[in-house]
Structures are given as structure tokens and as C-alpha cells.
Amino acid sequence: AALTERLTCGLAKAGIPHRLGAFLTSPRVLADPNEKRAFGDRGCLAVEMEGLAVAQVCHEHGVPCASVRVVLDPVEHRLPDLSGAVDDRGEVRLRRLIRHVLARPGLIGDIPPMLRAARTAHGVLADVVRRMPPGYARLERSRAAQARAKSRSTDSIRPPLDARVD
Numbered sequence: 001a002a003l004t005e006r007l008t009c010g011l012a013k014a015g016i017p018h019r020l021g022a023f024l025t026s027p028r029v030l031a032d033p034n035e036k037r038a039f040g041d042r043g044c045l046a047v048e049m050e051g052l053a054v055a056q057v058c059h060e061h062g063v064p065c066a067s068v069r070v071v072l073d074p075v076e077h078r079l080p081d082l083s084g085a086v087d088d089r090g091e092v093r094l095r096r097l098i099r100h101v102l103a104r105p106g107l108i109g110d111i112p113p114m115l116r117a118a119r120t121a122h123g124v125l126a127d128v129v130r131r132m133p134p135g136y137a138r139l140e141r142s143r144a145a146q147a148r149a150k151s152r153s154t155d156s157i158r159p160p161l162d163a164r165v166d
Contacts, residue, residue, distance in 0.1 A: 002064070003064040003065070003066045004020070004066045006066075007066045007068065008020055010132045010133055011068075011128070011132070013133050014128075014131040014132050014133060015131070016128055016131060016132075018068075019045055021044070021045040022043065022044050022045065023044055023045060023046050023047065023048050023051055023067070023069065024039050024042060024044040024046075024047045024048075025047075025048060025049065025050075025051055025052035025053075026039070026047050026048070026049055027049070028049075029049070029079060029083075030047050030079075031078060031079040031080070031081060032078060033075055033076050033077070033078055036075045037075055040075060045069075046069060046071055048069060051067050051069075054067070055067075068125065068128060068129075070121040070122075070124045070125045070128070071121070072114075072117050072118055072121045073114075073117065077117075078110075079110075079114065080107045080110035080111060080114060081104075081107070082097065082100060082107070082111075084096060084099075084100035084103075085097035085099075085100045085101075
């Protein structure tokens with residue numbers, strides 16, 4: 001609770017519009033607007049896929065945890081089904097993506113808007129971290145992120161930044 005209060009205070013001091021509330025964790029991507037609305041009717045601000053696992057590990061190790069989320073796909077936006085492009089680790093593989101899309105030409109028009117939304121969301125999150133007052137958050141390239149960046153092949157698509165709240 002103290003970390004969440006500190007984070008909320010930092011967002012307010014930085015003049016960053018934000019909402020505080022619960023997220024619902026889903027084991028899969030919710031692509032359909034009607035399905036997203038059904039989860040929204042449960043009183044959650046958003047549905048995400050990673051937060052619960054991160055919070056559980058932090059709890060197990062006695063590490064405080066708070067989350068800042070930027071929404072990639074609003075409720076009314078339908079996401080293209082790219083499940084055939086994702087490997088066992090949940091990473092999008094370029095070769096798989098190309099094969100998946102070529103087998104489903106209707107997806108071709110859906111991908112550029114999704115990529116633009118992802119870039120925008122990434123930029124907004126990076127801006128949030130940059131605008132936070134000193135001591136509240138910092139943008140950091142962890143050793144793991146640096147290693148991923150060095151070993152990144154053209155067969156993998158990953159966001160380049162890790163954000164960490166101090």
C-alpha cells in the first residue's frame with residue numbers, strides 16, 4: 001500500500017493523468033470487444049496477462065510491488081489473432097508471424113494499427129517514467145534487457161525498455 005501511495009503521489013506531482021484500481025489477469029489475450037466489456041463489467045480498470053505472476057513472485061520474496069499500465073487496446077478495439085506467431089515463451093517470432101499472416105490475408109490490415117498502438121503505448125509509458133519526480137521511478141536498462149538487446153535477432157520482436165519503480 002505504501003508503494004502504491006508513493007507511486008500515485010509521484011504521478012500526481014508529475015501531472016500525469018492516472019486512475020487507481022484493480023486489474024483482472026487473464027491467461028490469454030482478450031481480442032473481442034464484447035469479451036473485454038464482460039470483464040470490464042466486473043469493476044476492473046483493465047485486463048492484463050502478467051501482473052498477477054509478477055505480484056506473486058514479489059510477495060513470495062517480500063518485495064513491494066506496484067504497477068503502472070498503459071492500455072494498448074481500448075475496449076472497442078478488436079485485436080487480430082496472432083496466436084500462431086507466438087512461441088512457447090510468449091514471444092512473437094517474425095517468421096511465424098509472416099507464415100501466420102500469409103495463411104490469413106485478412107489480418108494484414110489489422111497489424112499496422114496494432115503496431116502503431118504498441119509504439120504509442122510504449123512511448124507513453126517511457127514518458128511517464130521520465131516525468132516522474134526524482135526518487136519515484138527511473139528508466140533503466142537492466143542487465144537482462146541489455147543482454148536481450150545484444151542478442152536480439154530479426155526473428156524476435158520485443159520492447160526495448162524495462163521500467164522499474166524505486
